[in-house]
Amino acid sequence: MITTPLTPEFLRGLADTESTERGIRPHRLPLWARELFPDPQLMMVEAQPSGVRIVATTSAREIELVTHPSRAGYKGVDRPRGHVDLVVDGELFGSDTLAAGDLAEIDLQTGATTLHPGEPHTSSFSGLPEGEKTVELWLPHNERIELVELRSDAPLTPAIPSTPSTRTWLHYGSSISHGSNATTPTQIWPAVAARAGGVELHNLGFGGSAFADPFLAQVMRDTPADLISIKLGINIVNLDALRLRTLVPVVHGFLDTIREGHPDTPVVLISPIFCGIHEDTPGPGAIDPASIASGQVRFTATGTTGDTAFGRLTLRVIREALASLVERRSGDANLHYLDGTELYGEDDSIEHPLPDALHPDTATHQIIGERFAEYAFAGSGPFASR
Numbered sequence: 001m002i003t004t005p006l007t008p009e010f011l012r013g014l015a016d017t018e019s020t021e022r023g024i025r026p027h028r029l030p031l032w033a034r035e036l037f038p039d040p041q042l043m044m045v046e047a048q049p050s051g052v053r054i055v056a057t058t059s060a061r062e063i064e065l066v067t068h069p070s071r072a073g074y075k076g077v078d079r080p081r082g083h084v085d086l087v088v089d090g091e092l093f094g095s096d097t098l099a100a101g102d103l104a105e106i107d108l109q110t111g112a113t114t115l116h117p118g119e120p121h122t123s124s125f126s127g128l129p130e131g132e133k134t135v136e137l138w139l140p141h142n143e144r145i146e147l148v149e150l151r152s153d154a155p156l157t158p159a160i161p162s163t164p165s166t167r168t169w170l171h172y173g174s175s176i177s178h179g180s181n182a183t184t185p186t187q188i189w190p191a192v193a194a195r196a197g198g199v200e201l202h203n204l205g206f207g208g209s210a211f212a213d214p215f216l217a218q219v220m221r222d223t224p225a226d227l228i229s230i231k232l233g234i235n236i237v238n239l240d241a242l243r244l245r246t247l248v249p250v251v252h253g254f255l256d257t258i259r260e261g262h263p264d265t266p267v268v269l270i271s272p273i274f275c276g277i278h279e280d281t282p283g284p285g286a287i288d289p290a291s292i293a294s295g296q297v298r299f300t301a302t303g304t305t306g307d308t309a310f311g312r313l314t315l316r317v318i319r320e321a322l323a324s325l326v327e328r329r330s331g332d333a334n335l336h337y338l339d340g341t342e343l344y345g346e347d348d349s350i351e352h353p354l355p356d357a358l359h360p361d362t363a364t365h366q367i368i369g370e371r372f373a374e375y376a377f378a379g380s381g382p383f384a385s386r
Contacts, residue, residue, distance in 0.1 A: 009158035050141035051203030069101030082140025096123035141179035173231035177205025181359035192369025197377035221261035233272035243311035273344035
């Protein structure tokens with residue numbers, strides 16, 4: 001087998017890499033942003049390489065990727081492992097479940113964390129089609145990893161985008177955009193939509209961390225992109241982070257900063273999908289203590305239903321505020337508003353309930369991705385090729 005050094009030319013959908021004792025760790029935020037605001041939650045999720053992939057051209061019939069995963073888990077709670085997906089010439093060829101690596105086990109009752117060290121994991125794929133082809137190794141969206149070694153039975157060379165006109169879609173959002181509860185990295189809804197739209201995905205979905213932070217707007221301002229979308233709301237309610245008075249100017253400022261680097265780029269502002277626990281009940285959100293014993297975590301809202309008189313936010317309030325905000329920015333012809341319930345609404349919650357009351361499952365990620373692709377890329381959509 002040939003060992004190929006993992007140079008930056010092979011990697012897509014990330015900001016930079018960090019050299020470690022084992023190999024390299026992908027990062028979706030640049031170093032300056034990580035140093036500016038090293039929030040533990042954000043640092044954990046930005047290093048989970050959602051949407052990041054290794055892309056190469058090769059005639060290889062066998063490929064192996066050695067990684068060292070690191071994950072967080074809850075004591076007594078079953079959490080699915082991450083996967084490495086292999087896509088060959090645009091079609092999913094195989095998926096490998098991670099089975100090793102380090103585990104930081106959190107006791108939800110005491111708050112204590114215990115580290116269980118583990119071994120590296122090898123994802124092996126064989127029987128690839130004959131001849132020259134483009135291969136994409138999509139890295140796990142829900143576990144941090146270090147890339148240790150890439151092996152194949154024929155040389156790998158960095159691939160260029162499929163056509164010179166291939167566009168890059170930069171997306172920002174919460175754990176739903178990050179991919180929570182989807183089974184594999186190609187099944188998160190932004191990946192589903194990107195493949196349907198024929199675009200390169202750069203995913204800035206950060207679990208528990210989408211607050212329209214000013215430095216995130218600066219990251220987006222400075223990141224090359226042909227298309228931009230911003231999905232806001234659920235984390236702001238979950239954390240009870242803002243009030244209506246502060247939400248609106250924060251989003252205005254977020255958009256203003258992005259426009260400094262992308263003055264004419266199509267931007268879609270997406271409000272929250274339907275989430276019954278927060279439609280009319282403010283946050284904070286919390287893990288439902290009654291669910292812990294079942295081994296299947298569920299979330300709940302701890303605010304008082306209807307308590308919005310002093311500007312407390314619910315998902316309904318946020319949708320109205322974001323729609324109104326875009327109307328007042330009508331001078332920006334390339335700014336568009338999408339009501340998140342068009343992607344997943346109350347009727348959908350009956351047939352496809354959110355398993356933990358907050359995050360979509362794999363089938364629902366597929367629905368959301370397909371609906372966004374139909375809205376954005378088809379016909380006269382804001383991301384349609386002109």
